[in-house]
Every structure is written in C-alpha cells, then in structure tokens.
Amino acid sequence: PISNDPRAGPTNRYRESPYPMLPVEDAVDVILANSPAPETINMLVNGLLVGYVLAEDVKANDPVPAYRASIVDGYAVIVSENGPSTKGMFPVASISHAAPGEIPTLQRGQIARITTGAPLPPGANSVVMVEDTVLRSTTDDSQEEKVVEILTDQVRADENIREIGSDIKAGEVVLRKGEEITAVGGELGLLASVGKAEVIVYRKPVIGVLSTGDEIVMHDRTGPLQLGEVRDCNRPTLMAAIKGWGFHVVDCGIAKDKPGSLEKHLRNALRNLDVIVTSGGVSMGELDLLKPTLERSLGGTIHFGRVNMKPGKPTTFATVPLKTNDGNPATRLVFSLPGNPASALVTSHLFILPSLQYSSGKQGPHGLPRVKAQLEEDVRCDPKRPEYHRVSLTPGPNGLLHATSTGGQRSSKVTSLRRANGLLCLPAKEWTAPKGEVVDALLIGGL
Amino acid sequence: PISNDPRAGPTNRYRESPYPMLPVEDAVDVILANSPAPETINMLVNGLLVGYVLAEDVKANDPVPAYRASIVDGYAVIVSENGPSTKGMFPVASISHAAPGEIPTLQRGQIARITTGAPLPPGANSVVMVEDTVLRSTTDDSQEEKVVEILTDQVRADENIREIGSDIKAGEVVLRKGEEITAVGGELGLLASVGKAEVIVYRKPVIGVLSTGDEIVMHDRTGPLQLGEVRDCNRPTLMAAIKGWGFHVVDCGIAKDKPGSLEKHLRNALRNLDVIVTSGGVSMGELDLLKPTLERSLGGTIHFGRVNMKPGKPTTFATVPLKTNDGNPATRLVFSLPGNPASALVTSHLFILPSLQYSSGKQGPHGLPRVKAQLEEDVRCDPKRPEYHRVSLTPGPNGLLHATSTGGQRSSKVTSLRRANGLLCLPAKEWTAPKGEVVDALLIGGL
Numbered sequence: 001p002i003s004n005d006p007r008a009g010p011t012n013r014y015r016e017s018p019y020p021m022l023p024v025e026d027a028v029d030v031i032l033a034n035s036p037a038p039e040t041i042n043m044l045v046n047g048l049l050v051g052y053v054l055a056e057d058v059k060a061n062d063p064v065p066a067y068r069a070s071i072v073d074g075y076a077v078i079v080s081e082n083g084p085s086t087k088g089m090f091p092v093a094s095i096s097h098a099a100p101g102e103i104p105t106l107q108r109g110q111i112a113r114i115t116t117g118a119p120l121p122p123g124a125n126s127v128v129m130v131e132d133t134v135l136r137s138t139t140d141d142s143q144e145e146k147v148v149e150i151l152t153d154q155v156r157a158d159e160n161i162r163e164i165g166s167d168i169k170a171g172e173v174v175l176r177k178g179e180e181i182t183a184v185g186g187e188l189g190l191l192a193s194v195g196k197a198e199v200i201v202y203r204k205p206v207i208g209v210l211s212t213g214d215e216i217v218m219h220d221r222t223g224p225l226q227l228g229e230v231r232d233c234n235r236p237t238l239m240a241a242i243k244g245w246g247f248h249v250v251d252c253g254i255a256k257d258k259p260g261s262l263e264k265h266l267r268n269a270l271r272n273l274d275v276i277v278t279s280g281g282v283s284m285g286e287l288d289l290l291k292p293t294l295e296r297s298l299g300g301t302i303h304f305g306r307v308n309m310k311p312g313k314p315t316t317f318a319t320v321p322l323k324t325n326d327g328n329p330a331t332r333l334v335f336s337l338p339g340n341p342a343s344a345l346v347t348s349h350l351f352i353l354p355s356l357q358y359s360s361g362k363q364g365p366h367g368l369p370r371v372k373a374q375l376e377e378d379v380r381c382d383p384k385r386p387e388y389h390r391v392s393l394t395p396g397p398n399g400l401l402h403a404t405s406t407g408g409q410r411s412s413k414v415t416s417l418r419r420a421n422g423l424l425c426l427p428a429k430e431w432t433a434p435k436g437e438v439v440d441a442l443l444i445g446g447l
Numbered sequence: 448p449i450s451n452d453p454r455a456g457p458t459n460r461y462r463e464s465p466y467p468m469l470p471v472e473d474a475v476d477v478i479l480a481n482s483p484a485p486e487t488i489n490m491l492v493n494g495l496l497v498g499y500v501l502a503e504d505v506k507a508n509d510p511v512p513a514y515r516a517s518i519v520d521g522y523a524v525i526v527s528e529n530g531p532s533t534k535g536m537f538p539v540a541s542i543s544h545a546a547p548g549e550i551p552t553l554q555r556g557q558i559a560r561i562t563t564g565a566p567l568p569p570g571a572n573s574v575v576m577v578e579d580t581v582l583r584s585t586t587d588d589s590q591e592e593k594v595v596e597i598l599t600d601q602v603r604a605d606e607n608i609r610e611i612g613s614d615i616k617a618g619e620v621v622l623r624k625g626e627e628i629t630a631v632g633g634e635l636g637l638l639a640s641v642g643k644a645e646v647i648v649y650r651k652p653v654i655g656v657l658s659t660g661d662e663i664v665m666h667d668r669t670g671p672l673q674l675g676e677v678r679d680c681n682r683p684t685l686m687a688a689i690k691g692w693g694f695h696v697v698d699c700g701i702a703k704d705k706p707g708s709l710e711k712h713l714r715n716a717l718r719n720l721d722v723i724v725t726s727g728g729v730s731m732g733e734l735d736l737l738k739p740t741l742e743r744s745l746g747g748t749i750h751f752g753r754v755n756m757k758p759g760k761p762t763t764f765a766t767v768p769l770k771t772n773d774g775n776p777a778t779r780l781v782f783s784l785p786g787n788p789a790s791a792l793v794t795s796h797l798f799i800l801p802s803l804q805y806s807s808g809k810q811g812p813h814g815l816p817r818v819k820a821q822l823e824e825d826v827r828c829d830p831k832r833p834e835y836h837r838v839s840l841t842p843g844p845n846g847l848l849h850a851t852s853t854g855g856q857r858s859s860k861v862t863s864l865r866r867a868n869g870l871l872c873l874p875a876k877e878w879t880a881p882k883g884e885v886v887d888a889l890l891i892g893g894l
C-alpha cells in the first residue's frame with residue numbers, strides 16, 4: 001500500500017524527487033512571472049528614500065539657479081562694449097551677500113562686493129574675482145570697503161555668472177520613472193535641489209526569514225551543543241543579505257519539523273509579510289515537510305522544487321494565495337532554500353534578489369551584476385551541474401577583476417562564504433578552468 | 448591699515464588664499480595622520496554587526512559539524528571490508544532524525560533511516576541515499592518502515608558522512624582581526640556557526656552633517672524661493688552617502704553665516720560627535736567664516752585649506768582638541784567641504800571615507816576601490832587641476848568597466864551626480880582622453 005503520493009502518510013514519500021529539475025535561468029523566469037507587479041506609494045523626500053525606485057518622472061518646478069548668481073567671490077561690475085575699462089579704482093557701492101533681500105541697483109562707475117552663489121545686483125553684468133583686486137581704502141572704522149582697485153581689463157560681460165536655469169531648466173525632467181534613489185546621493189540631491197518634498201515611488205516588499213529543523217538552535221544560546229544540535233547560521237546570514245540589498249526584513253524565528261509548528265509559523269508570516277524565506281526541510285527526508293505543508297495545508301502552488309545547480313539543488317519556490325486582513329486577495333511568495341548555509345546564501349542571491357528588485361520597480365536586467373573575472377588559480381568544474389563557486393574578486397592591474405577561490409566549496413562549509421564577494425559561473429563540464437582563464441562571475445558584494 | 452591677517456576685521460581678508468595647495472594624495476595622508484586610532488568595543492553577534500571590523504581573531508569553540516553527520520537523506524548502514532554486501536533486503540531498525548537525543552546503536556544486519564544533517568547512529572559507518580533504495584514493507588498502520596531494499600553494492604565505508612570538524616576544526620581561527628563583517632553574510636554566518644555570541648570590534652565614529660550659509664533653506668520647505676535663496680542639497684546628499692558607507696550620521700541642521708550661529712552649531716556638534724562635516728563658507732568670501740571660527744573661536748588647527756583638484760579646491764580639514772563630558776581629552780575632526788553640491792559629494796568620498804575607514808579599523812588601502820574604466824566617449828581634461836569626472840560605470844562584454852559621462856561637470860551641477868557610480872581620475876593636462884582609452888576610476892557605488 002505504498003504510494004508515491006506525498007499526500008499520504010509520512011513513510012509514503014518519493015524515492016526520487018517528483019519535481020523536474022529546472023535550469024537556473026528558467027527558475028528565475030518562473031519566479032519573475034509569479035512575482036507581484038510593483039505598487040506605488042507616496043514618500044517624503046529624505047534619507048529614507050534611498051533604495052527606492054521612482055514611479056513618476058520628476059520635473060523641476062524652479063530653475064537652478066533660480067537667479068543670476070556669482071560663481072566666485074569678488075566684485076560685481078558693469079561691462080559695456082565701448083564703455084570705460086574695468087581696470088582702475090572703483091568706489092564700492094553695496095555688499096550683496098548670498099542672502100535673500102532687496103538688492104540696490106548698481107550704478108555706472110561703481111562696483112559691488114559679491115560672494116559665491118549670491119544674486120548679481122541689477123545693473124551689473126559681470127563679476128571680477130577678488131584675487132584680481134586690491135583693497136585701497138576702507139571706512140575709518142575699517143569695517144567697510146570704500147575703494148577697490150581692479151587689476152585686470154580682461155573682464156568680459158557675463159563672466160563668472162551662473163545663468164538662471166543653467167544647471168537645471170524649469171520644467172526639465174531631472175529624474176525618470178524607474179530610476180533608483182541611490183545612497184551615493186545624486187538623485188536625492190536632485191530632488192532636494194528642485195524642491196520636491198514628496199514623490200511617488202514603488203513600495204518595497206517586506207521579507208520574513210524563517211529557519212526550520214528540530215536540530216536548529218539559536219546561534220547565541222549559551223551552553224554547549226547537545227548531540228545533533230546545529231547553530232542557526234542561515235537566519236542571521238539571510239537577514240543580513242536581504243537588509244544589505246536594501247529591504248526591510250523580519251525575523252520569523254525557528255520552526256520545528258512538526259507539521260503544526262511549521263504551518264503556524266508560515267501562517268503568521270504569510271498574513272503580514274510579502275515574501276517568506278525559509279531554509280531547510282526541502283530535500284528527500286521524511287521530515288522535509290515544507291513542500292507538503294505549502295501545498296496541502298496552505299493551498300499554495302509549488303512552481304519548482306529542484307534546480308540544476310551546485311549548490312542549491314533542492315531550491316523550492318511557491319506562491320500562496322490568501323485574503324489579507326482587509327479582505328483583499330493577495331499572493332505571497334515563499335522561497336524555500338536548502339538548509340546548507342552556502343546553498344541558502346547562494347540561492348538567495350540568485351533567486352530572491354531578482355524577484356524583490358522586480359516587485360520594487362527596479363528596471364531589468366534583474367539580479368546580480370554580471371562581470372568577467374580572471375582566475376588566480378585552477379578551478380575544477382562539476383561535470384553534472386553548473387556551479388556557483390565562491391570567490392574574492394579584486395580589481396587587477398590589467399583592468400579585469402581577479403578571482404581567488406574561498407577554498408573548499410562543500411555546501412555545508414560556511415568558510416566558503418568568508419570574504420566572498422563574487423560567484424564564478426562555472427559550466428557543467430568535465431573541465432578544470434586554468435589559472436588566467438576569464439570566466440563569467442556575479443558580484444554579490446562591493447569590491 | 449589693511450592687513451592680510453584673518454584675525455582682523457571682516458574686510459581685512461586675504462586677496463589670495465593663504466593656504467598652500469596640496470595634492471590630493473598628500474591631503475589624504477594628512478587626514479590619515481590626524482585621524483584617531485581605532486578604539487575597541489564589545490558587541491553581540493547579530494545583524495547590527497554588519498559593517499564592523501573585528502578587533503580580535505575569532506576561534507571556533509566547537510568543531511563544525513560537532514558530530515558525524517549524514518550528508519544525504521537515506522539509510523545508515525554498516526559496511527565492512529570482507530563483510531556481507533550492502534545490497535539486498537534490510538530490516539529498518541530505528542529512525543535517527545536530525546534532532547538531539549540518544550540514538551540506539553545500529554546492529555549488524557540492520558539499517559537505520561537517517562536525514563540530511565542527522566548524527567550517524569553508533570555502529571554505522573556509511574549512508575546510502577534514499578534514491579538507491581526501495582521501501583518493501585511497512586508496519587500495518589503504514590506509519591513505520593519495516594523492510595527496505597538497497598539496490599546498490601557500491602557503498603563504501605565513510606561515504607555520505609560529514610566528519611567531525613571537516614567544515615571547521617575546533618580551535619581553528621575562522622576570522623582574523625581586521626576582517627569586516629560584510630552584509631553578504633559569510634562572516635556573520637561563521638560567527639553564528641561557531642557559537643560566538645559576543646565579539647570585540649572597532650567602534651565606528653559618529654558623524655554630524657551641517658550646512659552653512661544665509662542663503663540655504665530646508666529643501667522641503669513649502670512656498671516659493673525668495674530671491675537669493677538656495678535649497679539645501681548637501682545635507683541630505685552627504686548624510687545619505689555617509690549612511691551608505693555604513694556609518695551613523697546625525698543631522699546638525701543649517702548654520703547662518705554669522706560667527707555666533709556657526710560657532711554655536713559647531714560647539715554643539717563637537718561635544719557629541721567624532722567627526723563634523725560642513726559644506727559652504729570655505730572659499731574667499733568675507734562671509735566664509737569657517738576657517739576663522741575653527742581656528743580662532745574653537746582653538747582648532749587647519750591642516751589644509753586648499754587641494755589641487757577639480758571640483759573641490761577649497762576643501763578644508765581641521766582638528767579641534769577638547770575635553771569630553773567626562774573630562775577626557777579628545778580630538779574631533781572637521782571636514783569643511785565646498786558648498787557646490789558636486790564638490791561636496793566628490794570630496795566627501797575622497798577625503799572623509801578613508802578617515803572613517805581608518806578610525807573604524809578597516810585595513811588599508813583606505814578609500815574608494817580603484818578600478819580601470821574604458822571611455823565610451825571623448826573626455827576633456829582640465830589643463831591645470833586633476834579632475835574627478837562623474838561617470839556611470841557598467842561592466843562591458845570585454846571584461847572592462849565602461850564609463851559614460853554624466854554630462855556637464857560644473858561643480859554646482861547636481862545632474863552630474865545622477866546615476867554616477869564612478870569618478871574618472873583625469874590627469875591635469877591639455878588633453879582630450881579619446882573614446883576607448885582606459886583610465887583610472889574610483890568606484891563610488893555598486894555596479
């Protein structure tokens with residue numbers, strides 16, 4: 001009475017995985033096709049906007065600069081084609097600071113002190129740098145300039161002046177829908193410069209991270225390990241990675257390998273979060289309850305349960321339909337990653353990142369940046385599965401990135417993730433890629 | 448009675464800057480020589496540790512794995528050199544899940560169900576994958592396996608077993624002093640795996656950002672600009688950049704160009720923060736009060752006041768000695784950046800980042816990663832000053848990074864920072880670097 005139907009009792013499991021093995025690229029396509037389209041929200045323009053993608057074109061309300069401004073510290077002067085030379089002694093008329101207020105009109109024969117960024121006084125049409133002048137006399141209390149000598153007659157009209165709108169024209173589109181507000185600051189600075197106080201951006205999904213397994217204990221629990229216990233490495237690691245990508249992440253704890261525990265944890269998470277990431281419990285063991293729980297108890301659909309890659313073969317992706325608290329239908333994504341730490345982290349980068357990028361409005365191509373890397377040593381490929389070999393990438397003197405293996409690549413080996421900022425994309429082939437070879441790589445961290 | 452001494456009245460300013468012009472490299476050296484040495488603190492091992500640098504070598508207390516563990520889901524078996532074949536029918540003795548507890552010893556002639564990661568039962572010395580077996584009979588309630596047939600006799604001793612310490616040996620140094628806990632997760636995962644709950648790391652400096660200038664108004668202030676008003680672009684931009692580097696940043700607001708306002712803002716900031724970043728007020732104007740306030744009112748030392756670069760010439764660096772609230776002497780760093788937005792952001796990357804990296808224990812070389820970039824268009828150099836030309840860098844098919852200019856590079860032009868993730872390092876020379884040329888560049892953002 002032994003069937004291959006996972007809906008039957010605990011011993012009635014498959015002897016072979018019932019899930020076809022997808023190529024990595026197909027798995028990503030399936031994920032993107034099932035990821036929710038980006039939704040828009042309004043946000044204020046401040047530092048919290050970093051990492052969001054604009055859902056509207058942003059136009060400048062005002063020109064920048066908004067007035068004719070001096071580019072240097074010096075003296076505003078009047079230059080006219082056949083008029084008197086600017087060289088010589090001039091009475092200093094008024095001081096125009098870079099501050100709001102009424103500025104008196106400059107009279108012919110006078111000059112006016114002006115600071116960088118200040119509005120040109122009406123009547124003036126050029127600015128002489130202070131370095132090209134000498135102060136000849138001041139008021140008796142030495143507090144005000146009276147006479148200044150200009151040493152040059154090379155002054156032309158409109159010199160050292162930033163014209164209205166010469167940096168940004170009024171009405172100009174300064175940022176386009178789909179552009180990201182990066183931490184480096186340029187886009188935030190643009191919004192600030194043109195006086196945009198609120199923008200429409202794409203909401204970012206909120207992600208929960210759940211570890212599963214009876215053997216998993218809190219990594220910082222005091223006291224020695226009991227036989228069979230394993231410290232939870234995946235939850236802190238995945239949470240850090242997801243936060244590092246710029247998303248808000250929620251700690252969903254550890255679920256036991258009991259259908260009740262797993263289901264309860266998942267239900268709680270699904271109610272409030274857009275995406276659930278689990279690790280462990282997706283391979284062939286009879287305690288690998290994730291797939292049956294997702295399908296049977298939660299009414300979800302498993303889109304794939306195996307991917308042709310190393311590490312990460314049992315990677316599983318599901319969607320679960322539900323009604324939100326306010327009664328609206330919604331679809332949650334569940335990424336069930338293999339329990340081995342290297343598998344969990346590698347697959348999170350390859351599969352979860354593109355989905356989150358898509359759902360937060362980021363323009364494609366989605367996923368890690370693909371680069372070329374030159375091998376610093378021979379690297380053996382796996383003959384059967386495309387492998388993602390962890391490496392340290394550093395810019396080399398020849399302009400290429402140089403790849404140094406992090407060592408033993410067994411999927412349980414956390415040391416393979418130490419200082420790893422790249423993944424070599426090795427083909428499935430009976431081949432040792434020789435030192436010096438240039439291969440594709442994915443960038444998972446900064447250089 | 449006009450002197451060149453800035454300590455005299457407001458009109459008695461220099462006609463030429465009294466500060467010698469330093470090359471960029473020398474300016475960085477001066478900054479690093481004056482940056483406080485890293486201090487250590489204890490921190491718990493969790494996500495907040497990301498971005499910190501270890502101040503101790505971390506050793507594994509326990510081996511990983513801590514017990515002989517199965518690598519696959521299957522059956523624990525006893526293999527002996529001249530013993531019976533593993534092929535055939537076997538009674539299933541007990542089930543060893545990956546969970547703590549006492550595991551009965553496996554008897555010769557029996558096999559035991561085992562899941563990935565579970566401890567090998569005493570007596571067993573190999574594991575057969577479930578795929579290589581057929582379940583032949585169960586208990587009457589179908590809940591327990593009774594007889595399983597093993598289909599292969601290719602099973603050797605010690606197969607599919609992760610030996611104790613084969614991932615990490617007990618006592619092994621898993622992370623060294625000076626290594627950073629990256630967001631990508633490997634280092635945090637290592638600490639978690641070996642049960643490290645607390646580590647000694649280097650404290651990170653806390654940075655305050657202050658805008659200066661009578662003309663500067665809050666960027667999100669409602670209502671139109673008055674003549675001469677400029678929206679504060681630098682404060683949000685610099686704060687985002689510093690936060691993006693991984694540091695804690697404090698908003699110090701806008702100081703007016705009055706000695707009292709500037710001094711008060713600076714005193715407040717200096718009392719509580721390690722590093723103060725200001726923008727504006729460092730060039731030749733008589734309202735450029737930063738240098739005199741730092742030197743005269745606060746007793747600070749200006750280490751340099753001009754740097755030979757474009758943009759960023761008036762960049763100023765000072766240290767201010769003071770007594771902290773608990774009476775200890777301390778030195779604060781003040782970076783007074785030029786007011787023009789592109790100058791402020793570029794100089795923050797070139798001068799502030801290395802200092803913060805040094806003081807937070809990061810190992811050198813400090814500063815932005817230096818890469819090679821191939822030009823997608825002709826780029827004119829400045830004949831007099833080394834220029835940092837803002838570009839978008841993207842990985843090209845030839846393995847090199849390709850650089851596209853962000854357009855007009857005037858230092859007031861915020862659009863030059865849009866999508867800029869790199870700075871070309873152009874030499875001071877009468878030269879147009881041609882399309883296709885490979886030049887040095889600094890990476891300011893992700894690829």
Ligand code: NWS
Pocket residue numbers: 211212213215216230231232233234235279280281282283284285288309310311312313314337338339340341343344411412516518519520521545562563564565576577578
């Ligand atoms: N017969 C058969 N057996 C098979 C496969 C197969 O094809 N056939 N495939 C392989 C592959 S092939 Mo690979 O990625 O290509 O290398 S993973 C993979 C593996 C996935 O198993 P899974 O069910 O996902 O995880 P489990 O819960 O069993 O844990 C796995 C390990 O990880 C640890 N672990 C869990 N959670 C955490 C945590 N939070 N922190 C730290 N460690 C943790 C846990 O202790 C255990 O040692 O099963 C294998 N077994």
Ligand code: NWS
Pocket residue numbers: 069071072073074098115116117118129130131658659660662663677678679680681682726727728729730731732735756757758759760761784785786787788790791858859
């Ligand atoms: N005679 C003489 N004059 C000179 C120089 C020289 O050699 N000789 N050098 C140049 C150079 S050369 Mo350059 O980097 O190589 O391009 S900067 C530079 C400049 C630096 O002047 P500074 O004193 O630092 O700043 P100020 O306060 O004057 O502002 C500068 C601009 O920036 C705006 N600004 C301020 N703060 C903000 C803010 N928070 N948000 C948005 N905009 C802001 C502010 O409105 C103004 O338009 O002075 C020039 N003048």
